[in-house]
Amino acid sequence: MNQERAERGLVRLHMEERLRMSSRHHSQDMAARSFFAHLSPDGGTPDERMLAAGYQYPAAENIAIFEPNAMAVVRAWMNSPGHRVNILHPHVRAIGVGMFLDARTRLAWWTQNFGYV
Numbered sequence: 001m002n003q004e005r006a007e008r009g010l011v012r013l014h015m016e017e018r019l020r021m022s023s024r025h026h027s028q029d030m031a032a033r034s035f036f037a038h039l040s041p042d043g044g045t046p047d048e049r050m051l052a053a054g055y056q057y058p059a060a061e062n063i064a065i066f067e068p069n070a071m072a073v074v075r076a077w078m079n080s081p082g083h084r085v086n087i088l089h090p091h092v093r094a095i096g097v098g099m100f101l102d103a104r105t106r107l108a109w110w111t112q113n114f115g116y117v
Contacts, residue, residue, distance in 0.1 A: 019096025
């Protein structure tokens with residue numbers, strides 16, 4: 001993410017542990033409950049998940065499935081206009097990425113949470 005941002009003159013994102021935990025939990029939840037969405041089956045939103053993890057300045061969320069590694073998921077997100085906007089948002093300052101590899105299906109579930117501070 002930071003390489004993509006640096007190439008466009010944007011500030012680097014710092015890794016935020018609370019966002020990482022929120023991202024990892026959402027990836028695990030999607031795999032466990034077999035859904036792929038920002039809104040969880042019980043109605044939980046990305047902002048609510050980030051706030052519940054203790055992060056007070058939620059900005060955005062990207063999700064992906066099937067991508068085999070970090071480079072592939074970054075390429076996929078950068079090729080998607082909506083995901084790209086989140087990655088290159090000039091006011092975003094923090095990031096947390098969570099990946100869950102489902103041992104049963106061998107699918108990789110990815111979540112990326114962004115914050116303003």
